Amino acid sequence: MKAKILVLLCLLLPGFGHSQQKPASSKAPVAAKFDATKRPRNLTDEQLLDLVQRQTFRYFWDFGHPVSGMARERSNVAYDYGNEVVTTGGTGFGIMAIIVAADRKWITREQAAQRIYKIVRFLEKADSFHGVFPHWYNGATGKVIRFGQKDDGADIVETSFLFEGLICARQYFTGESTLEKDLRNHILWMWENVEWNWHTQGGQNVLYWHWSPNNGWSMNHQIHGWNECLITYVLAASSPKYAIDKKVYDQGWATGNEFRNGKEYYNIKLPLGPDFGGPLFFTHYSFLGLNPHGLKDQYADYWQQNQNHTLINYTYCVENPKKYKGYGKNSWGLTASDSYQGYAAHNPKEDLGVISPTAALSAMPYAPEQSMLALKHFYNDLGDKIWSEYGFVDGFSEQHNWYAKSHLAIDQGPIVGMIENYRTGLLWKLFMSSPDVQRGLKTLGFESPQISK
Structure with missing residues (x-):
């Protein structure tokens, strides 16, 4: 019975373990009609966890942008988003999903490394600001798609979510192949170039969320806790070249009205x-x-x-x-x-x-x-x-x-x-x-x- 269920899972998840050929067009792929009523039943807890993780991973693998490899912001075109909108933070989460997929052998280790390497090389050539990436990109060109009227530059929180994934990748792909060595090196170069302390706006004891070459610090959004941004302060303190001091954490993060x-x-x-x-x-x-x-x-x-x-x-x-x-x-x-x-x-x-x-x-x-x-x-x-x-x-x-x-x-x-x-x-x-x-x-x-x- 268990073997039959596993075969059915594989039939419902085409393409795993094989190279995914992406279309030359960067338009969103049109998914085949999906019939949820035919999903496998009577699964054990472990089988259900496997299926949910594996099927969710497809968002980043099958639906990843064909040019950049990055994660698309969303699966539907809404709120005036187009097919080209890819997300920096969501890509960091997607990189972690790709590592899980490689470790569980839904894809090969080499496939995972190749996809993440593609993302990294795209980001190296894409718009960035003092090494910090924006919230959204055009996944075909690497140009900023502004997130708000003045939000057209660096987003240090989205960048921290990205590097959460990239640091995991650097720790995972420790092999001696040329691909894994190159991947580690390129992640390191990007990581070393992020000017986290730039976002203290001239040495203040707090991090600012946004900076723009067009609007400077005018969004004026200080990052105070408690919220999703603890990782931002941790990575800012972890930087090899542009680290913040503890007083930025204590006097910035830990002083919010809702801390x-x-x-x-x-x-x-x-x-x-x-x-x-x-x-x-x-x-x-x-x-x-x-x-x-x-x-x-x-x-x-x-x-x-x-x-x-x-x-x-x-x-x-x-x-x-x-x-x-x-x-x-x-x-x-x-x-x-x-x-x-x-x-x-x-x-x-x-x-x-x-x-x-x-x-x-x-x-x-x-x-x-x-x-x-x-x-x-x-x-x-x-x-x-x-x-x-x-x-x-x-x-x-x-x-x-x-x-x-x-x-x-x-x-x-x-x-x-x-x-x-x-x-x-x-x-x-x-x-x-x-x-x-x-x-x-x-x-x-x-x-x-x-x-x-």
């Missing part, structure tokens, strides 16, 4: 962050690479922070104070995603009745029993409506009878990576093994079992 919390919600204490924790991506984006197990500094125990934030989010959905249809122990998870009203940062304080599958699935390390219940419900009970060629769609609302058709790179990537961290710790081991990362964590005053003495 310290300390209150209890449903009898669960939340050390940091806004009331009820905010959207769950706070616990995902920085922690695809940063291992929260035993990670502590003067402000928090980050395993406790992330687990408690997750359990507050889960308990809110179970309590369901707004009495939305479909919420419960097997259907939970509020985070930023598409909704019937457009994109929204769903959380207990902004609850539109929309469940985002990435929220519960990427929480697998923190709440495995609750996440597995949600995964089985999403797949077995709702799969006809929300399962697709690229995994689960971005969001759904049974209350409003709305089911997204879209996928977003920044939501699909954490599903692959965080499930893998739950299963094997692969990405955590890679990222935390970087000597630069370990030095940066020490600089900022972190302790962790993964930091060498």
Whole structure:
């Protein structure tokens, strides 16, 4: 029976283990009609985790931009986006998904290295600003596509998500082949060239999110916690040539209005962050690479922070104070995603009745029993409506009878990576093994079992 199921999985996932021939056109490929009703049934937990990771990985592999190799911002053309829009941070998450795919032998190690090398060489020639990359690119030309009216230059947060993936790649591809050597070297050159301390705007003790050659610092967005940007400060402290000091972390990151919390919600204490924790991506984006197990500094125990934030989010959905249809122990998870009203940062304080599958699935390390219940419900009970060629769609609302058709790179990537961290710790081991990362964590005053003495 198990062999039959595995054969069926392979039939539903064409092209794995074989070179993917991309069309010369950079237009989005037209996917064959996908019939979710024919998905495999009666899978074991391990088979289901395999299938979800593998199918979600296809977003980055089959749907990656043919010229740049980077991750497309989203699967649908919406909000005036075109087929050319690729995303810097989502590409970092995609690189981590490609590493998982190589390690699980869905693709060969050489295929994975070739794709990541293609991305790196594209980025070397693309627009950058003091070594920092923008939020969006034209995936065919490497020119900036502005994210907002003045957001047409460096985005240090998106750049940190990118390098979270690239550092994992540099630690993974340690072979002696010419390809792996070249990949490591080119990642190192890019990494060394990022001027993290430029984003202190002349030596202030805080990082600024944006800088533009046309608009300078006029967006004036200081990065204060608690949110998804811890990784930005960690990497800025880890830089070989342009590192920040601890006082930038203490006087910048750790001084936001929503940094310290300390209150209890449903009898669960939340050390940091806004009331009820905010959207769950706070616990995902920085922690695809940063291992929260035993990670502590003067402000928090980050395993406790992330687990408690997750359990507050889960308990809110179970309590369901707004009495939305479909919420419960097997259907939970509020985070930023598409909704019937457009994109929204769903959380207990902004609850539109929309469940985002990435929220519960990427929480697998923190709440495995609750996440597995949600995964089985999403797949077995709702799969006809929300399962697709690229995994689960971005969001759904049974209350409003709305089911997204879209996928977003920044939501699909954490599903692959965080499930893998739950299963094997692969990405955590890679990222935390970087000597630069370990030095940066020490600089900022972190302790962790993964930091060498």
